[in-house]
Amino acid sequence: MQQLTLFDVPSTLPVEHYPGFLHHSEADALMVHCKALQWQQNEIRMLGKPLQVPRLECMYGKDGASYLYSGSVNLNAHLWTPELLSLRDRITAFCGHEFDIVIGNRYRTGLDSIGWHSDDEPSMGYRPAIASISLGACRKFSIKSKVKGSKATHFWLEHGSLLLMLPGCQEGYVHQLPKDNNCFLERINLTFRPYGRLK
Structure with missing residues (x-):
């Protein structure tokens, strides 16, 4: 069984x-396998104007x-592929948290990114745990408390790594994957999440 790399994670972080x-x-x-998933380029409205999301997305x-x-x-959601379903079950057996969906983000180069946010949508229920698998290019992931003036902690998420955001993380913290002008390789991120769970 894999061991937690405690030196990477401050004890105060729910990660x-x-x-x-x-x-x-x-x-x-x-x-x-993931490169063949049904990716799409979505638009988000910012200040009433449509803008392309700076990454590709899919959900299973x-x-x-x-x-x-x-x-x-x-x-x-598209229906689970056997590979994604097997990975979900493996993560659940490892960490004890159950997941109903996986959202994929495909960062084509370092110019693709996601800004500061919390994954706190009501559809995931109360205090969700989220399991994040990284594939491809090693990119910097940043997380910080929602308390004003808090400093960010940074992780370099490697090919094949798992990052668990534990219950309470979305309520108290925000995270991002910033742009990296020196990265020319692709990264795919799979975030396994609960869906429609009241507790």
Whole structure:
């Protein structure tokens, strides 16, 4: 069983980081599979104007599930692929948290990104845990408390790594994947989430 890399995670953060959760060959095979998923380029409305989301997105999981974020982007779930379902079950067996959907983000180069936000949409229920698998390029992930003036903690998320955002993380913290002008490689991120759970 993988061991928590405690030196990477301040004790105050509701986060766990497992750099080698997937073996390199497993991560390579999953990356190939994920490239063939049904990706889409969505638009978000900012100040009443439509803007392209700076990444590609997709969602798989529970039949009939839909996920609305920022009040303007709605993702509808495709049915689980065997590979994604197997990975979900493996993560649940490892961490004890259950997941109903997975949202994929495809960062084509370092110019693709996601800004500061919390994944606190009501459809995920109360105090959700989120499991994040990183594939491809190693990118910086930043997280900080919602308390004004808080400093960010940074993680470099490697190919095959697992980052767990534990219950309470979305309520008290924001996170981002900033642009990286020196990155020319692709990264795919899979975030496994609960859906429609009241507790």
